[in-house]
Amino acid sequence: MTDMTLDNLLDQTLDDIADLPEFKPYPAGAHHALVSFSTKEVNKHPCIEVSCKLIETKELSNPTEDTAPAPGATANILCMLDNEFGAGNFKALAAPIGEALGTGSLREIVEQTTDLECIIITSVKKDKNDPTIERMNIKSLMLV
Numbered sequence: 306m307t308d309m310t311l312d313n314l315l316d317q318t319l320d321d322i323a324d325l326p327e328f329k330p331y332p333a334g335a336h337h338a339l340v341s342f343s344t345k346e347v348n349k350h351p352c353i354e355v356s357c358k359l360i361e362t363k364e365l366s367n368p369t370e371d372t373a374p375a376p377g378a379t380a381n382i383l384c385m386l387d388n389e390f391g392a393g394n395f396k397a398l399a400a401p402i403g404e405a406l407g408t409g410s411l412r413e414i415v416e417q418t419t420d421l422e423c424i425i426i427t428s429v430k431k432d433k434n435d436p437t438i439e440r441m442n443i444k445s446l447m448l449v
Contacts (some may be wrong), residue, residue, distance in 0.1 A: 306384045330441030332371035333428045335363040340425065342399070342418040342445065347383060353395050353415060355443060357425060366428075369434050380441050398446045405448055422449040 331338075338357040345352045357380050362373035374380075384398070385391035398439065403414045426445045432438035 307320065307432075315374055326360060329378075329380065330429050330439050331357070331359065331362070331374055331378070331425075331427050333366035334373075334426070336425050336427060337361050338425055339420040339449065340423045341387060341420055342415045345383070346371070347385070350385045350387050352386060352391070353384045354381055355384065355395075355398060358379060358420070360422070363424065373416060379441075381406060382441055394443075400449055401446060438447055 330435045336357070338358040339360065343354045343356065345354045359374055359376055359378045359380075361376055363369045365373060382394075383391070384395035386395065399411070399414045399418075402418055403409050406414060406417055408414060425443050426449045428442045428444055429441060431440050432440055
């Protein structure tokens with residue numbers, strides 16, 4: 306076990322400290338990840354947050370330009386349930402999980418989706434208000 310006393314921590318060099326994990330969208334492709342659902346309200350919109358923790362990248366859509374994120378990298382998307390696109394996207398992601406669980410109940414699916422091993426197929430798009438920001442989209446989800 307590492308001695309985490311302040312005195313010992315100050316004896317380290319900057320190279321001894323791990324880099325801050327990046328929080329950015331996974332590049333377009335197929336990724337093996339742990340997926341969790343949680344409820345959230347964003348600007349008074351009811352949402353499901355789909356959180357992903359990368360196990361490994363299986364395939365990049367553009368391997369000459371994109372780099373696979375390191376295992377453990379996190380990313381998420383929000384599905385706003387009060388509009389047809391967010392609700393439809395959530396339905397597409399939740400359907401294979403609901404089928405595996407034997408339920409169509411949104412509550413049961415959300416409550417039981419914690420660190421499920423999945424293959425997710427992602428794409429990336431530019432934010433409509435700020436093109437320097439990239440947003441991940443999960444096009445499909447398959448249980449492993």
